[in-house]
Amino acid sequence: MSKAHPQQWTIHDDDHRPSAASVAALAQYPTTQIADSGGPVSVVGPGIVHQAGGRDFCGPALTVWTKPGDILFLLKAPDLAREGDVLVVDGGGRPDAAILGDIMSGALARIGAVGIAIDGVVRDVDGIDEIGLPVFARGVYPTTGSNEGPGAINVDVVLGGVAVHPGDVVRGDASGLVVVPREHVDDVVALTRAVDERERTWTAAMRDGAGLAEATGVDEVIRQRREAVGVHLP
Ligand SMILES: O=C([O-])CC(=O)C(=O)O
Numbered sequence: 001m002s003k004a005h006p007q008q009w010t011i012h013d014d015d016h017r018p019s020a021a022s023v024a025a026l027a028q029y030p031t032t033q034i035a036d037s038g039g040p041v042s043v044v045g046p047g048i049v050h051q052a053g054g055r056d057f058c059g060p061a062l063t064v065w066t067k068p069g070d071i072l073f074l075l076k077a078p079d080l081a082r083e084g085d086v087l088v089v090d091g092g093g094r095p096d097a098a099i100l101g102d103i104m105s106g107a108l109a110r111i112g113a114v115g116i117a118i119d120g121v122v123r124d125v126d127g128i129d130e131i132g133l134p135v136f137a138r139g140v141y142p143t144t145g146s147n148e149g150p151g152a153i154n155v156d157v158v159l160g161g162v163a164v165h166p167g168d169v170v171r172g173d174a175s176g177l178v179v180v181p182r183e184h185v186d187d188v189v190a191l192t193r194a195v196d197e198r199e200r201t202w203t204a205a206m207r208d209g210a211g212l213a214e215a216t217g218v219d220e221v222i223r224q225r226r227e228a229v230g231v232h233l234p
């Protein structure tokens with residue numbers, strides 16, 4: 001949990017967002033297939049999970065770093081948000097001071113933000129459920145913390161052990177969160193399409209009567225792995 005950031009007190013408004021078409025292409029695929037793509041994808045560490053609102057979103061990151069438990073720069077963040085954005089907050093994982101609730105979520109929803117991912121805890125879950133904006137965080141806690149800074153907006157942050165740069169694309173669904181660097185979104189879409197096609201082939205084969213092992217070609221993999229480790233069975 002860091003109480004300082006090299007760019008604390010900074011607010012950037014540069015637009016690093018990838019094209020809406022690239023974001024929409026990535027949004028077609030679930031986090032699981034994106035994570036399986038083998039491309040330059042970060043998987044947000046365990047512990048940051050769905051807390052309130054919807055579950056499904058995909059959009060470029062508007063990043064906030066805040067002193068753990070402080071809400072000053074979260075209150076400013078909606079001024080920098082654009083339609084389609086995902087608010088990503090590095091709150092150092094602090095568990096005993098909520099840094100977002102239904103008032104902030106409502107302000108972001110009105111601007112057209114599509115999701116919120118917080119390395120920290122949140123509150124006002126019922127209100128956020130009513131608003132519907134997906135919120136992922138480490139947990140819930142009823143009291144807020146301080147309102148004095150420092151913080152920073154649109155700087156490099158860490159979410160669940162993963163680096164997030166402003167404009168990187170965050171995809172969330174019921175399985176979790178993945179982050180795709182803004183300059184690699186199209187590459188990851190192409191790699192993920194191949195995963196989807198492979199899974200469709202398996203499903204079609206099983207629909208035609210194949211078992212799981214046959215459909216996935218796993219017998220051949222087991223044979224090769226046995227050979228590799230030098231096990232020779234009849
Ligand atoms: O956690 C906080 O202080 C913010 C809050 O309650 C809200 O946005 O409704």
Ligand SMILES: [Mg+2]
Nearest residue numbers: 101102103124
């Ligand atoms: Mg509140």
